[in-house]
Amino acid sequence: MHANPIAPAAAEDVEAAVQRIVRSTPARRMDLIPILQAIQAEYRYLPEAALRCVARELNIPPATVYGVATFYSQFALNPKGKWVIQVCNGTACHVRGAKRLLDALNRRLGLTENGSTTGDGLFTLEIVSCLGACGLAPVVVVGDKVHGQLTEEAIELLIDHLEAEEGQGEKVEEAGREVRSR
Amino acid sequence: MIRCLQDLLERAEEARAHRQAHRAEVLVCAGTGCVANGSMEVFAALREVLAKFGLDSRQVGVTGNGACLCGGGRSVVVKHIGCHGFCEMGPLVRIDPEGLLYCKVKPADAEEIVEQTVAEGRVVERLLYRHPVTGERYARQDEIPFYAKQTRLTLKDCGHIDPHRIDDYLAEGGYRGLARALLELTPDEVISEVTASGLRGRGGGGFPTGRKWQLTRQSPAERKFVVCNGDEGDPGAFMDRSVMEGDPHRVIEGMAIAGYAIGASEGYIYVRAEYPLAVKRLREAIDDAEEYGLLGDNILGSGFSFRLYLKEGAGAFVCGEESALLASIEGKRGMPMPKPPYPAQEGLWRLPTLINNVETYASVPVILAGGAEAYRRYGTESSPGTKTFALTGDVANTGLIEVPMGMPLREILFDIGGGIRSGKRFKAVQIGGPSGGCLTEEHLDLPLDFDSLSEAGAMIGSGGLVVMDENTCMVEVARFFMSFTQNESCGKCVLCREGTYRMLEILERIVEGKGELRDLDLLEELAETVKDGSLCGLGKTAPNPVLTTLRYFRDEYIAHVVEKRCPAGACRALVRYRINPELCRGCGLCARSCPVQAITGRRREPYVIDQDRCIRCGACINACRLEAIEEVAQ
Numbered sequence: 001m002h003a004n005p006i007a008p009a010a011a012e013d014v015e016a017a018v019q020r021i022v023r024s025t026p027a028r029r030m031d032l033i034p035i036l037q038a039i040q041a042e043y044r045y046l047p048e049a050a051l052r053c054v055a056r057e058l059n060i061p062p063a064t065v066y067g068v069a070t071f072y073s074q075f076a077l078n079p080k081g082k083w084v085i086q087v088c089n090g091t092a093c094h095v096r097g098a099k100r101l102l103d104a105l106n107r108r109l110g111l112t113e114n115g116s117t118t119g120d121g122l123f124t125l126e127i128v129s130c131l132g133a134c135g136l137a138p139v140v141v142v143g144d145k146v147h148g149q150l151t152e153e154a155i156e157l158l159i160d161h162l163e164a165e166e167g168q169g170e171k172v173e174e175a176g177r178e179v180r181s182r
Numbered sequence: 183m184i185r186c187l188q189d190l191l192e193r194a195e196e197a198r199a200h201r202q203a204h205r206a207e208v209l210v211c212a213g214t215g216c217v218a219n220g221s222m223e224v225f226a227a228l229r230e231v232l233a234k235f236g237l238d239s240r241q242v243g244v245t246g247n248g249a250c251l252c253g254g255g256r257s258v259v260v261k262h263i264g265c266h267g268f269c270e271m272g273p274l275v276r277i278d279p280e281g282l283l284y285c286k287v288k289p290a291d292a293e294e295i296v297e298q299t300v301a302e303g304r305v306v307e308r309l310l311y312r313h314p315v316t317g318e319r320y321a322r323q324d325e326i327p328f329y330a331k332q333t334r335l336t337l338k339d340c341g342h343i344d345p346h347r348i349d350d351y352l353a354e355g356g357y358r359g360l361a362r363a364l365l366e367l368t369p370d371e372v373i374s375e376v377t378a379s380g381l382r383g384r385g386g387g388g389f390p391t392g393r394k395w396q397l398t399r400q401s402p403a404e405r406k407f408v409v410c411n412g413d414e415g416d417p418g419a420f421m422d423r424s425v426m427e428g429d430p431h432r433v434i435e436g437m438a439i440a441g442y443a444i445g446a447s448e449g450y451i452y453v454r455a456e457y458p459l460a461v462k463r464l465r466e467a468i469d470d471a472e473e474y475g476l477l478g479d480n481i482l483g484s485g486f487s488f489r490l491y492l493k494e495g496a497g498a499f500v501c502g503e504e505s506a507l508l509a510s511i512e513g514k515r516g517m518p519m520p521k522p523p524y525p526a527q528e529g530l531w532r533l534p535t536l537i538n539n540v541e542t543y544a545s546v547p548v549i550l551a552g553g554a555e556a557y558r559r560y561g562t563e564s565s566p567g568t569k570t571f572a573l574t575g576d577v578a579n580t581g582l583i584e585v586p587m588g589m590p591l592r593e594i595l596f597d598i599g600g601g602i603r604s605g606k607r608f609k610a611v612q613i614g615g616p617s618g619g620c621l622t623e624e625h626l627d628l629p630l631d632f633d634s635l636s637e638a639g640a641m642i643g644s645g646g647l648v649v650m651d652e653n654t655c656m657v658e659v660a661r662f663f664m665s666f667t668q669n670e671s672c673g674k675c676v677l678c679r680e681g682t683y684r685m686l687e688i689l690e691r692i693v694e695g696k697g698e699l700r701d702l703d704l705l706e707e708l709a710e711t712v713k714d715g716s717l718c719g720l721g722k723t724a725p726n727p728v729l730t731t732l733r734y735f736r737d738e739y740i741a742h743v744v745e746k747r748c749p750a751g752a753c754r755a756l757v758r759y760r761i762n763p764e765l766c767r768g769c770g771l772c773a774r775s776c777p778v779q780a781i782t783g784r785r786r787e788p789y790v791i792d793q794d795r796c797i798r799c800g801a802c803i804n805a806c807r808l809e810a811i812e813e814v815a816q
Binding site for chain 1: 214215217218219268269270272414415416417418419420423455456457458493494495496497498499510511512513514515516572574575576580581582612615646648650654662663666669670672777799800801804
């Protein structure tokens, strides 16, 4: 069994990492958002210790940092899963059945709430508004890969594939096959 | 390094000669849509096959004068290009100079493309576009009806040039508009030219661009900024993404011209976080332009200096509003500010700031290079030029298009879009995203321009056109948009924050069959109040989808509240599923797919659905191979 991927980061490591990130920028007030983005890229969320450290480094109140971190939907205050699955619910995807994909994913992963993560820390399911790939509706993004014109069967296959890759779940015959809808 | 006009012209000539020296160019679309469909694998396969033909893959696709292919004496290149707009048919591969377009290409097709088309000049019939209705096949890209009716000015190079290569843009006359502005015109003359072109803001509002530039120029300040709004958040719109990904230098050139005109030497491009590819391409393009001396100090020896910075958004729809966007650049929560003062007077760090949308800036080089008069030849008197639209939804050909302003909706939907998919009936088109409205059959001959649309209660917005067929419930569409705006309301104005929430509650009640007639009046009253009591465009336009659907589809609302019936059969609470005993052969697939075990039956006999258990998820409908499961009104 591999280490729990969502174990919170130790505070002193966070401190050192944040200082390194802040010092790679000019550390102006306007750099706050890029700094938070860099921290999230490293930890897949914004640990509380990191927010406090950023406030100190930029010399602004922690409340201001928290305000920005909670305003933008990109930022998460809780650890995200290894695979973030974003179901696009833009107009075009909505009209072409995004809701059905979402229901299928929720059923499969046993999740109910938007933005929640599976117990094993593997998958986080998010609903996002338009990803700008409307020509391929309905669209789901896993990690940084865009999957278009998806069906419920294709999305199941995709999850099989990822689980097989993680050495979890039953090996499924189709798992190795490239998941792409017709 | 390009130091003067002479350098620019020479470099462009060199780049042009270089492109023409190729025997053939194999252009693989690398837009988000085609990449998702596997165009990178196609690209790799094409390079591999060409290498097998004796071409060094290093020479192929990087620089010209590579080894020859089958005695032609000239080289073949494989290139990435930006979005063609025909995303549905991707991955797309274009072969120049013939102008052939191959659709839905797979890596396995690479060999045939090289052997047949590149080497022998023969067309691979099966890869050509086939019209879904007439069945006719088209070889040349410009003959396909989807393209034939378009007029591409801002998208001219999208899908023809390699967005990674500044030389490709120069070969097509790039940066000539900037050269003309800097070397032949005064800043005031540049503004006059833009004013004379009649260009209006392409981000939605339609404010005259020249007037905005004039106002920013007149604001006295030592330091000013040019900002590009690339926070294309409207669901169903992706025009700006395609331009930023496919032709980034055009945006940069437009911004540099604007900087010269208003007297700014710094600019920011704000791109939403959901567009990683656009961010990457713009970053590269800015670096290349700096290296060439087309950004930086003393551009083309004119004495004008201009630098550009890229800012990534972090996921907030309201940041598409200009004052919120500026707050976000400053590193703050993206909340709108009351106006006036307008950004032209007090913008970024309270200094005069010109803020335009991606497509607006991308239109500027066309105007400066070709002149205002040539630009006015397209479009209508009050809305000159062309407009890009993202055509999506239940239409046969989805994709990105550019047409002259004023083209009737009918031509766009049926000639370019190829009509409604799977032969269903047209019901409505949603235009302008969550700020826009729905147009119906009676509007099909309406010319699409700023003024006719606002008369009809809609707006061009950023240009999303989502087509809906008879199976779409308009009340549900209104609910969808309201849930979007409610979620994205930043919470500053009480009426937007609470009002959209109440409107959403009412709409949710109606689609669940729990609405009452007086809800409709309450919706209208709330809509007017939210419009009046909100600071920014988000709140002011949030009620539009509700108001237009109430105006044009009132009978659907009434069916929901009075008869508790959804005429489109889309609202789940108002339909039930039924297995047609005449079609069911009792295979049991549906029962196995049902997540709540609501379906029972004996093998080879018709199955039945327990209505009390059924959660109407639709899994059984998808599972059934005989289409024996139907949705019927409650």
